[in-house]
Amino acid sequence: MSNLQLTTQISDHKMASRLDAVLAETFNDYSRSRIQEWIKEGRVTLDGEVHTKPNFRVLGGEKVVLEAVLEDEVFAEPENIPLDIIYEDDDILVINKPLGLVVHPGAGNPDGTLLNALLYHYPDIKEVPRAGIVHRLDKDTTGLMVVAKTVPAQTHLVEQLQRHAVGRIYDAIVVGVAKSGATVSKNIGRHPTDRIKMAALRHGGKPAVSHYRVLERFRAHTRIRVKLETGRTHQIRVHMASIGFPLVGDQTYGDRLKIPTKMMPEFIEILRGFKHQALHAGQLSLTHPVTGKEMKWKAEMPEDILDLIDMLRDDQEDYLAQHHNYDLDHDLDNGVEVAWVTDADIQD
Secondary structure, rough: OOEEEEEEEEEEEHOOOOOHHHHHHHHOOOOOOHHHHHHHOOEHHHEEEOOOOOEEEEEOOOOEEEEEEEOOOOOOOOOOOOOOEEEEOOOOOEEEOOOOOOOOOOOOOHHHHHHHHHHEEEEEEEEHHHHEEEOOOOOEEEEEEEEEEOHHHHHHHHHHHOOOOOOOEEEEEEOOOOOEEEEEEOOOOEEOOOOOEEEOOOOOOEEEEEEEEEEEOOOEEEEEEEEEOOOOOOOOHHHHHHOOOOEEEOOOOOOOOOOOOOOOOHHHHHHHHHHOOEEEEEEEEOOOOOOOOOEEEEEOHHHHHHHHHHHHHHHHHHHHHHHOOOOOOOOOOOOOOOOOHHHHHHHO
């Protein structure tokens, strides 16, 4: 818990503006909703007089004093869980989340989460809402996440996410052979009958847009790269399943196991044993919340997904060797231009 005092003098040209709007613009390290809470709690004075209504119209020229307390935002126990830190400075850290690590405590996962780990390794982060976590990855999705170490950094990162300025690119293996890349634009919301699942909806839900590109085709599967415009819960998993290409291993949105004709038994066992979605957040880019520098990070796919890709390649080569008349189009682009990925991105 820490005390906070902020002061300013309202400009004359702000006459008739709302108090909360003026303070949110002036103290832009804090969200407007937080400013509104402080006003309602009586923590803001204008020329020594307390004002508790966020919609109060200022006259201009008033001296403002904001006296607030930043309470510990997180109620969880620190736990010594190792973190794979890709980048760190005084304001942010970027981690490579492993398979099986839940991001935030919830029903069925009260501890053992990324949040618990952050509280252990960075005790001061307890004063940042949600311990600095600004976006999530599913438990069984691996890859890059950014965490804010301060309230100002979190405010700026959330703003970037809201205007879709954070670049997030994923690698995935899907069931089925996709002919070309495309854009999926379907609203996502709670499934109408199964409330623990999300669904692509014609009516309701929130807008969601995913762009995917074909990187490599196998006999019954496709390796793709997906760029997110939005960040809805289970977005890639729901979108790809909705167009007939569920992720390999997805226990929630996947279809029955698809085994190519005459696949070798040892390859079948690898497919059957892959019990989590083949999805990896491999690239992350953003504007640093303090320096304004454009930053980008990459993380290689985990071994189990790399092994899956190697197996699918071996299966294809084995089948081609036995069936010389088998025709598979190896053209990755297929005439489709996608500006956000380059040839260098394909060379993993």
